[in-house]
Amino acid sequence: MKYSKLFSKTTKTVSEDEVSNNAQLLIKAGFVYKEMAGAYCYLPLGIRVLEKIKQIVREEMNKIGGEEFIMTSLQRKELWEKTDRWDDGKVDVWFKSALKNGTEVGFGWSHEEPISEMMKLYINSYRDLPVYVYQFQTKMRNELRAKSGIMRGREFVMKDMYSYSVSDEAHEEFYNKAKEAYLASFERLGLGDDTFFTFASGGAFTQFSHEFQTICDAGEDICYLHREKRIAVNEEVYNDEVLSQLGLKKEDLEQVKTAEVGNIFSFGSTKSEELDLCFTDEAGEKKPVILGSYGIGITRAMGVIVEKFHDENGIIWPENVAPFVVHIVSIAKDESDEAYKKAEELYNELNEKEIEVLWDDRIETRPGEKFADADLIGIPTRVVVSSKSLENGGYEVKKRNENDSQIVSKDELLKMVK
Amino acid sequence: MKYSKLFSKTTKTVSEDEVSNNAQLLIKAGFVYKEMAGAYCYLPLGIRVLEKIKQIVREEMNKIGGEEFIMTSLQRKELWEKTDRWDDGKVDVWFKSALKNGTEVGFGWSHEEPISEMMKLYINSYRDLPVYVYQFQTKMRNELRAKSGIMRGREFVMKDMYSYSVSDEAHEEFYNKAKEAYLASFERLGLGDDTFFTFASGGAFTQFSHEFQTICDAGEDICYLHREKRIAVNEEVYNDEVLSQLGLKKEDLEQVKTAEVGNIFSFGSTKSEELDLCFTDEAGEKKPVILGSYGIGITRAMGVIVEKFHDENGIIWPENVAPFVVHIVSIAKDESDEAYKKAEELYNELNEKEIEVLWDDRIETRPGEKFADADLIGIPTRVVVSSKSLENGGYEVKKRNENDSQIVSKDELLKMVK
Numbered sequence: 135m136k137y138s139k140l141f142s143k144t145t146k147t148v149s150e151d152e153v154s155n156n157a158q159l160l161i162k163a164g165f166v167y168k169e170m171a172g173a174y175c176y177l178p179l180g181i182r183v184l185e186k187i188k189q190i191v192r193e194e195m196n197k198i199g200g201e202e203f204i205m206t207s208l209q210r211k212e213l214w215e216k217t218d219r220w221d222d223g224k225v226d227v228w229f230k231s232a233l234k235n236g237t238e239v240g241f242g243w244s245h246e247e248p249i250s251e252m253m254k255l256y257i258n259s260y261r262d263l264p265v266y267v268y269q270f271q272t273k274m275r276n277e278l279r280a281k282s283g284i285m286r287g288r289e290f291v292m293k294d295m296y297s298y299s300v301s302d303e304a305h306e307e308f309y310n311k312a313k314e315a316y317l318a319s320f321e322r323l324g325l326g327d328d329t330f331f332t333f334a335s336g337g338a339f340t341q342f343s344h345e346f347q348t349i350c351d352a353g354e355d356i357c358y359l360h361r362e363k364r365i366a367v368n369e370e371v372y373n374d375e376v377l378s379q380l381g382l383k384k385e386d387l388e389q390v391k392t393a394e395v396g397n398i399f400s401f402g403s404t405k406s407e408e409l410d411l412c413f414t415d416e417a418g419e420k421k422p423v424i425l426g427s428y429g430i431g432i433t434r435a436m437g438v439i440v441e442k443f444h445d446e447n448g449i450i451w452p453e454n455v456a457p458f459v460v461h462i463v464s465i466a467k468d469e470s471d472e473a474y475k476k477a478e479e480l481y482n483e484l485n486e487k488e489i490e491v492l493w494d495d496r497i498e499t500r501p502g503e504k505f506a507d508a509d510l511i512g513i514p515t516r517v518v519v520s521s522k523s524l525e526n527g528g529y530e531v532k533k534r535n536e537n538d539s540q541i542v543s544k545d546e547l548l549k550m551v552k
Numbered sequence: 553m554k555y556s557k558l559f560s561k562t563t564k565t566v567s568e569d570e571v572s573n574n575a576q577l578l579i580k581a582g583f584v585y586k587e588m589a590g591a592y593c594y595l596p597l598g599i600r601v602l603e604k605i606k607q608i609v610r611e612e613m614n615k616i617g618g619e620e621f622i623m624t625s626l627q628r629k630e631l632w633e634k635t636d637r638w639d640d641g642k643v644d645v646w647f648k649s650a651l652k653n654g655t656e657v658g659f660g661w662s663h664e665e666p667i668s669e670m671m672k673l674y675i676n677s678y679r680d681l682p683v684y685v686y687q688f689q690t691k692m693r694n695e696l697r698a699k700s701g702i703m704r705g706r707e708f709v710m711k712d713m714y715s716y717s718v719s720d721e722a723h724e725e726f727y728n729k730a731k732e733a734y735l736a737s738f739e740r741l742g743l744g745d746d747t748f749f750t751f752a753s754g755g756a757f758t759q760f761s762h763e764f765q766t767i768c769d770a771g772e773d774i775c776y777l778h779r780e781k782r783i784a785v786n787e788e789v790y791n792d793e794v795l796s797q798l799g800l801k802k803e804d805l806e807q808v809k810t811a812e813v814g815n816i817f818s819f820g821s822t823k824s825e826e827l828d829l830c831f832t833d834e835a836g837e838k839k840p841v842i843l844g845s846y847g848i849g850i851t852r853a854m855g856v857i858v859e860k861f862h863d864e865n866g867i868i869w870p871e872n873v874a875p876f877v878v879h880i881v882s883i884a885k886d887e888s889d890e891a892y893k894k895a896e897e898l899y900n901e902l903n904e905k906e907i908e909v910l911w912d913d914r915i916e917t918r919p920g921e922k923f924a925d926a927d928l929i930g931i932p933t934r935v936v937v938s939s940k941s942l943e944n945g946g947y948e949v950k951k952r953n954e955n956d957s958q959i960v961s962k963d964e965l966l967k968m969v970k
Contacts, residue, residue, distance in 0.1 A: 141683040173624040206591040231647040265559040
């Protein structure tokens, strides 16, 4: 893509009420636009990152047998009343509205109820199990405050997966696979080193739920890490009894601020019983289905990545989620300039090889401004094509996360970005 | 994908209040699930079709310079008040709710206002123009009645594109390109032959708006077609004056029922003036930006395809949007059966060649039921692998839209589905 064609140019103006680092950087660099507190538009650069994150997660969910589908945002009141999660006193993040005939409807902040209700149509016998389904859904949550940029929104994208199993054992087996798929996802997103499998408070059915917490100063949680064991304990369950249960000693743990990027949860048979989701087992006996749910905040993960990977000049995208792989900056007086032509040649060649490239082809913009924009946008490899670089034998390559640049030939460059 | 792993099996039960053909077929075949009137979930087969339709439209929009992005569903009241489209008396399809602090919000039924407001940040000079942006957005419309299945929903997916141009001439040029891109999209979706560029009622700025109307008995419009000229006139503007203006004679026109699958609209400078979206031209003069908007109902197009391409046994998907290219039906007593092994071998080979294949690998299901399911689901090529087909020299191939089958070798089969 040519930068001159991109409408969402970098900007210096960010409204003062935008207090979060991630949103400030993403707005300045032209990845997102703030519609209202907690609701952001994803501009061309932003949607590229979002789709890459989704694709990584999609691949990992498919690997463990997940089937993608998509539910509705509109929700039926009577369904959520069955599990006592309609009342605003019980769930305080509903956006509600009404149909023309007065029937109240809600906008989905979670989807366990409708998906489990739907499964009553498809799950009757043990032969219909297991079922593993997931969606990328725009969730609506009427948060009282929304000050964490894209890390906590009123409207945000979540990957939610649901598992339906015949028994606790079968559930446990999938639950462990899902855990591994989550760790693999965060690894590929560039968050692997700082993301920990975390023990958090459970529900009616289990003592613990499990979270994936990433070390992050902008996070809202406090966790106690055991770095060697790669596990953490959320402060909400941090007490002597739990520590001894988990075989952890206080002195081995490190207190850190973290952001929750995922969670996995066993419902056992509670929700199935409330909604009457049952199956007939091999002996002909009616049993409730065992349910698990598994979430990754997609937009939140993007926010956490920005919080963790930036410096005073801008964002530093991990390779796998960067909007482009290469950022060409041409420095030329006009389009007949040798540097412009060489840049164009390189741009075409990279496109042919399907290496994603953004070319800052602007003529009238000062080089300093272009370099500042490249740093702000944060594409991993910057390639400057100028009369000076060409005199010195080629293309000036600099990694966004390194300080030094080097002049390389085209062949060397192509090898570097493959 | 193996059919045994697909949770969304075919079903014979469709609730009686589902009166539309498209939804009945899609529900029976396991493509969609009805959450409430006008709001459908897209199951694994359904989301595959939806994504194919989106990808075709995406490619055509990219070809004419469109940049993909995505706005929010949440809408600010004050913005829509500027153009007098907040009041329920003026726009009667709003779903509205409120933030915790009482601030009213709406859920986007259209996006001209917020996108044009956003563009004030990015468009200042003639150098910033033109801008062409599009999104695939889940629109919310509080329809009084929703009885057309996925053809008219309370929650549905739309591709909406917006163009921002410096002058009427520049706008006109893009508008014509968009028209061609629309015709190309409908052609690729399998709707080309029966879709007509249609003159419909305009707005404050233009005499006509332009629709793309597809001949369809389930449609809600009446149009008058000129088949040779490939144009139509919506009955809302069908009168002597218009016909003479368009150089059409009544006797050459054919009255048909149609479904609107797309529309394109020139706003001129009206909306820009209401929202104060201006730019400075080359002479330093301030001018309002010329706006166009261009919509394709993605889920609606899927519904129209089903309405047009089905028979008494089920859906008949056009190749380009079919959930899979090949539907293998193995007829085998158990997994050690030669027919099962040969089917598995074929399945693996097609997957390796990245030819999308659904394999009905069920053992205990009767052949007749499997054939009925294959017809209902409507994948273009059905391949039966049975002891009989193998004795006769290979694989029994039948196109969904043909009556006769033939036995072919694997090489011949691979050539047919490439």
